[in-house]
Amino acid sequence: MSCRDVVVVRGGREVLHGVGFDLRAGTVTGLLGPSGCGKTTLIRAIVGLQARVTGDVSVLGHPAGAPRLRDRIGYVTQEPSVYGDLTVTENLRFFAAVLGVDSTDVQRVIEAVDLMTHADARVDQLSGGQRSRASLAAALLGNPELLVLDEPTVGLDPVLRRDLWNLFHELADAGSTLLVSSHVMDEASRCDRLLLMREGELLADDTPDGLLASAGTGDIEQAFLTLIDRKAGAR
Numbered sequence: 001m002s003c004r005d006v007v008v009v010r011g012g013r014e015v016l017h018g019v020g021f022d023l024r025a026g027t028v029t030g031l032l033g034p035s036g037c038g039k040t041t042l043i044r045a046i047v048g049l050q051a052r053v054t055g056d057v058s059v060l061g062h063p064a065g066a067p068r069l070r071d072r073i074g075y076v077t078q079e080p081s082v083y084g085d086l087t088v089t090e091n092l093r094f095f096a097a098v099l100g101v102d103s104t105d106v107q108r109v110i111e112a113v114d115l116m117t118h119a120d121a122r123v124d125q126l127s128g129g130q131r132s133r134a135s136l137a138a139a140l141l142g143n144p145e146l147l148v149l150d151e152p153t154v155g156l157d158p159v160l161r162r163d164l165w166n167l168f169h170e171l172a173d174a175g176s177t178l179l180v181s182s183h184v185m186d187e188a189s190r191c192d193r194l195l196l197m198r199e200g201e202l203l204a205d206d207t208p209d210g211l212l213a214s215a216g217t218g219d220i221e222q223a224f225l226t227l228i229d230r231k232a233g234a235r
């Protein structure tokens, strides 16, 4: 998947100013940057939901939003996308039917997100973290080639966060491509590659080690600040 010169206008204001990068198949790429920098907007452009996008967004060989991409992309927003009045299993059976995915896949995705003990619980009786894992399970149905996850680890405890990052890498090892956004810099080291964003621009597109080496520091937060200072100095 690739973006070239992507510009997005929202509410009459340009919020992405010409973003370009490639995602490598079979990797986990972190999209990191402070709140409001444009992560969700970029993600919406990639999954084809964002209006007023110019430039080129190509996903699995098709323009973003092409109908044939629908069952090849899994997208999890920051809002739960499962129905509160259905159980986890009922939700997943429903989404499997909508996607035309075999219902035997439901069990696999419930296990993948570690919700076996809550499979028969109504979603409105789950904790926030459990609910977001139910949404993630829905996105995993049918093994999409590209998984785009907007802040999937918000509000999760450290053990669950670690388990989810392990799951992301298992999925990548099995061939999926993952783009995972976060505003928590300490998640950076868990990614194969990083896209660092600030104020609608891409500051870096590198491996975590490459980024640290080029900024001359051992700390991702410090590397981010160094890049910002360099950019300001170059202006």
Ligand SMILES: Nc1ncnc2c1ncn2[C@@H]1O[C@H](COP(=O)(O)OP(=O)(O)OP(=O)(O)O)[C@@H](O)[C@H]1O
Pocket (backbone or CB within 6 Å): 010, 011, 015, 033, 034, 035, 036, 037, 038, 039, 040, 041, 042, 183
């Ligand atoms: N519906 C909207 N209408 C107009 N402007 C918007 C809308 N949603 C977001 N924006 C603006 O677009 C910019 C980028 O927002 P975006 O939600 O992409 O940031 P983000 O990096 O995902 O933030 P967060 O980490 O807080 O979710 C912000 O300046 C925001 O104010």
